[in-house]
Amino acid sequence: MDIIVCIKQVPGSTDIKIDPATNTLIRDSADAVINPFDAHAVEAGVALKEQYGGSVKVLSMGPPQASEAIKQAISVGVDEGFLISDKEFAGADTLATSYTLSAAVRKMASYDLIICGKQTLDGDTGQVGPEMANHLGIPCTTFIRKIVEVKDGFMKAERLIEEGYEIVEFPLPAVISVVKELNEPRMPSIRGLMAAKKAEVPVWTAQDIEADKERIGLSGSPTWVVKTFTPVREKNNVIFEGEPEKQVSDLVARLRDEGIV
Amino acid sequence: MGIKITKKCIGCGVCVDVCPYSAIMIIEGMAVVEGHCTLCGACAEACLEQAIIIDRPAVKPVAEQDKDQWRGVWVFVETHGTDTSPVSYELLGEGRKLADRLKTDLSAIVLGDGSYKTDDLFARGADKVYSAAHPYLADLDTEICSLALLECINRYKPEIVLAGATSFGRTVMPKVAATLETGLTADCTGLDIDKEKGLLLQTRPTFGGNLMATIVCPDRRPQMATVRPHVFKQPEINGSSQGEKIDVQLAGNLTSRISLLDRVVELVAGEKLEDADIIVAGGRGLGSTEGFEHVKELARLLKGAVGASRAVVDEGWVPYSHQVGQTGKTVCPKLYIACGISGAIQHLAGMQTSDRIVAINRDPDAPIFDVADYGIVGDVKEVLPLLISSLKKEFGQA
Numbered sequence: 113m114d115i116i117v118c119i120k121q122v123p124g125s126t127d128i129k130i131d132p133a134t135n136t137l138i139r140d141s142a143d144a145v146i147n148p149f150d151a152h153a154v155e156a157g158v159a160l161k162e163q164y165g166g167s168v169k170v171l172s173m174g175p176p177q178a179s180e181a182i183k184q185a186i187s188v189g190v191d192e193g194f195l196i197s198d199k200e201f202a203g204a205d206t207l208a209t210s211y212t213l214s215a216a217v218r219k220m221a222s223y224d225l226i227i228c229g230k231q232t233l234d235g236d237t238g239q240v241g242p243e244m245a246n247h248l249g250i251p252c253t254t255f256i257r258k259i260v261e262v263k264d265g266f267m268k269a270e271r272l273i274e275e276g277y278e279i280v281e282f283p284l285p286a287v288i289s290v291v292k293e294l295n296e297p298r299m300p301s302i303r304g305l306m307a308a309k310k311a312e313v314p315v316w317t318a319q320d321i322e323a324d325k326e327r328i329g330l331s332g333s334p335t336w337v338v339k340t341f342t343p344v345r346e347k348n349n350v351i352f353e354g355e356p357e358k359q360v361s362d363l364v365a366r367l368r369d370e371g372i373v
Numbered sequence: 374m375g376i377k378i379t380k381k382c383i384g385c386g387v388c389v390d391v392c393p394y395s396a397i398m399i400i401e402g403m404a405v406v407e408g409h410c411t412l413c414g415a416c417a418e419a420c421l422e423q424a425i426i427i428d429r430p431a432v433k434p435v436a437e438q439d440k441d442q443w444r445g446v447w448v449f450v451e452t453h454g455t456d457t458s459p460v461s462y463e464l465l466g467e468g469r470k471l472a473d474r475l476k477t478d479l480s481a482i483v484l485g486d487g488s489y490k491t492d493d494l495f496a497r498g499a500d501k502v503y504s505a506a507h508p509y510l511a512d513l514d515t516e517i518c519s520l521a522l523l524e525c526i527n528r529y530k531p532e533i534v535l536a537g538a539t540s541f542g543r544t545v546m547p548k549v550a551a552t553l554e555t556g557l558t559a560d561c562t563g564l565d566i567d568k569e570k571g572l573l574l575q576t577r578p579t580f581g582g583n584l585m586a587t588i589v590c591p592d593r594r595p596q597m598a599t600v601r602p603h604v605f606k607q608p609e610i611n612g613s614s615q616g617e618k619i620d621v622q623l624a625g626n627l628t629s630r631i632s633l634l635d636r637v638v639e640l641v642a643g644e645k646l647e648d649a650d651i652i653v654a655g656g657r658g659l660g661s662t663e664g665f666e667h668v669k670e671l672a673r674l675l676k677g678a679v680g681a682s683r684a685v686v687d688e689g690w691v692p693y694s695h696q697v698g699q700t701g702k703t704v705c706p707k708l709y710i711a712c713g714i715s716g717a718i719q720h721l722a723g724m725q726t727s728d729r730i731v732a733i734n735r736d737p738d739a740p741i742f743d744v745a746d747y748g749i750v751g752d753v754k755e756v757l758p759l760l761i762s763s764l765k766k767e768f769g770q771a
């Protein structure tokens with residue numbers, strides 16, 4: 113089974129904080145990490161390869177630094193990775209991003225499965241996986257929490273929905289997007305770290321993947337971010353005082369007076 | 374094309390602080406942008422001197438698309454048999470306002486096997502209802518519904534299409550948007566119409582709720598968005614209203630490559646978290662599965678649903694379907710009682726728009742108190758039994 117995992121490098125998760133004085137984002141460090149959901153996608157790819165044989169490759173679109181994320185993936189068992197990087201790609205929305213990734217996928221040899229994360233930590237849309245499947249003309253199932261089996265060219269899997277989950281079956285090749293419940297990402301092995309250190313990550317430009325210039329970067333992005341701002345939280349809160357009994361009865365009185373209970 | 378720093382720059386460094394990608398620096402008193410800038414626009418918005426210019430090419434319309442031919446606001450109504458997903462009503466309420474501002478019609482689009490009663494949708498504000506009935510549409514198959522929605526959009530050309538940001542909407546809408554090669558804004562919490570150009574202004578949280586972004590889709594149609602459930606209020610029911618019903622005969626081939634083998638319902642306390650008026654949520658402060666029983670008991674007493682922080686789900690005290698937060702569910706009940714939850718930003722992202730928030734935590738500095746309306750500083754294991762018995766007295770059950 114030949115697998116492609118799509119990973120995005122995002123600003124380090126826990127670093128994102130609000131400066132209360134200026135109400136802006138502050139970062140403790142400029143760390144960039146593999147998008148947390150994508151670490152689960154990588155784990156799923158490596159585990160499937162271990163079970164069914166074949167290969168697992170990662171693909172990332174991003175600045176040159178994103179090759180670090182690819183190397184991290186190699187350290188946990190991915191065979192090789194490719195970086196799609198070009199100034200022309202900057203400003204891509206999900207339509208342009210999914211188009212660009214699908215152009216790169218077309219360039220790669222045959223594949224059976226493409227694994228994406230459920231969503232990213234920064235853009236946070238969860239749209240790239242399903243949109244990419246559409247560009248490639250293959251099925252997509254989202255929010256996969258368990259892969260039951262792969263047999264005779266079909267995958268059976270559990271998909272999270274609001275009230276529980278669905279069990280679905282679909283033919284490969286397909287795109288899936290995965291949630292955290294799927295697995296626990298492993299730590300790199302010594303061998304993996306060595307492989308990552310040695311790995312050369314090929315960089316593909318817009319020309320290399322034969323991308324249509326009008327469908328990438330800003331030119332290929334119908335959506336524009338016109339404004340960004342930090343949310344304001346304003347609350348007049350009441351902290352009750354006195355013995356626990358008194359606090360509880362004050363609370364119940366308030367809720368009763370407001371007609372909530 | 375790209376980002377430029379003009380001479381107006383005074384080197385104040387505001388842009389450096391706001392850039393989420395650390396892609397801008399001050400060198401010799403001027404801002405300098407590095408190669409890994411994503412053109413996200415945060416710096417240009419923040420710069421008080423308006424020294425940063427991001428210019429963008431107009432995006433070519435798809436094959437001779439005439440924008441003026443696309444009229445009307447559509448709400449995709451997500452039906453489950455004869456039931457309506459609450460977010461669809463919320464969207465009709467919000468869609469009504471948008472349609473009025475644009476002086477156009479509000480339409481509901483319904484896909485199903487025909488058993489669904491559409492009259493209700495007029496009472497919630499729709500001028501028209503497009504109804505496509507087919508036995509294959511009964512199961513909410515994402516591929517078949519995408520094909521059907523696509524056909525309807527191409528035939529009737531709405532300028533705006535809204536759907537709930539549910540597991541269904543977040544799968545179907547990207548498929549449809551990608552085929553139409555138009556823009557899609559994810560998980561919006563605010564919608565408005567821009568006065569000058571009549572564009573849909575779509576505001577959504579990113580970076581786990583730390584940064585809000587307003588997004589437009591100026592050059593392509595339709596403008597599409599998924600909207601977070603429970604953010605908008607359901608509209609009042611207007612008993613007398615009537616409208617036009619259009620039965621859509623689908624011509625296309627409705628096939629799916631995905632087979633649904635089973636659908637399993639997995640919630641502990643009967644009610645769906647997203648639809649509950651009252652949610653009692655517990656965190657690691659409960660200490661154990663036994664401690665968590667207090668939360669379940671209080672939820673039962675209030676006829677509410679049980680929520681949980683991720684820490685509790687990781688501990689295995691309740692299944693993931695109860696998790697509230699950035700990587701769990703977004704809820705907006707009338708009352709949210711947070712018990713032994715610290716209030717990490719990722720948790721707040723899923724519940725801070727609740728009408729009333731009560732926090733019970735022994736740490737007076739816990740961030741949950743920043744969003745709470747009412748707070749009790751104390752030990753949950755002591756406070757919860759007191760609260761339960763006090764409410765029982767209130768309800769005349771003790």
Ligand SMILES: Cc1cc2nc3c(=O)[nH]c(=O)nc-3n(C[C@H](O)[C@H](O)[C@H](O)COP(=O)(O)OP(=O)(O)OC[C@H]3O[C@@H](n4cnc5c(N)ncnc54)[C@H](O)[C@@H]3O)c2cc1C
Pocket residue numbers: 118119120147149150153171172173174204205206207209213227228229230231232234235236237238239240241335337340413556557558559577579584585586588
């Ligand atoms: C503040 C802000 C708001 C935005 N809002 C929107 C919006 O509403 N609509 C829109 O169309 N665009 C939006 N964008 C642009 C969007 O973030 C980019 O298109 C981005 O390249 C991909 O989207 P995402 O981060 O949401 O990915 P998601 O769709 O959340 O990613 C899902 C999965 O796709 C894969 N993937 C995503 N990006 C890459 C990549 N670069 N390389 C490899 N694999 C990848 C990963 O497996 C990932 O887990 C926004 C950007 C910003 C900064």
Ligand SMILES: Cc1cc2nc3c(=O)[nH]c(=O)nc-3n(C[C@H](O)[C@H](O)[C@H](O)COP(=O)(O)OP(=O)(O)OC[C@H]3O[C@@H](n4cnc5c(N)ncnc54)[C@H](O)[C@@H]3O)c2cc1C
Pocket residue numbers: 125126148655656657658659681682683684685696697698699700701702712713714715716717718719720723733734735736739751752753754
């Ligand atoms: C990418 C990412 C995504 C995440 N997504 C989510 C998400 O969707 N939802 C989510 O909830 N979390 C999420 N998290 C985790 C989040 O950061 C927190 O770790 C988590 O919410 C903490 O849960 P908690 O409040 O139950 O536990 P803790 O942070 O351990 O807090 C326990 C609280 O209980 C109080 N306490 C302890 N004992 C008592 C007592 N006897 N009586 C009263 N109070 C007591 C303590 O003072 C403390 O405030 C995410 C994290 C990351 C990095």
Ligand code: SF4
Pocket residue numbers: 378381382383384385386387388389399403404419420421422423424425
């Ligand atoms: S915020 Fe504006 S003025 Fe200040 S350094 Fe940045 S570009 Fe220059």
Ligand code: SF4
Pocket residue numbers: 376391392393394395396397406409410411412413414415416417
């Ligand atoms: S556009 Fe965004 S990524 Fe680029 S420098 Fe400005 S804030 Fe940073």
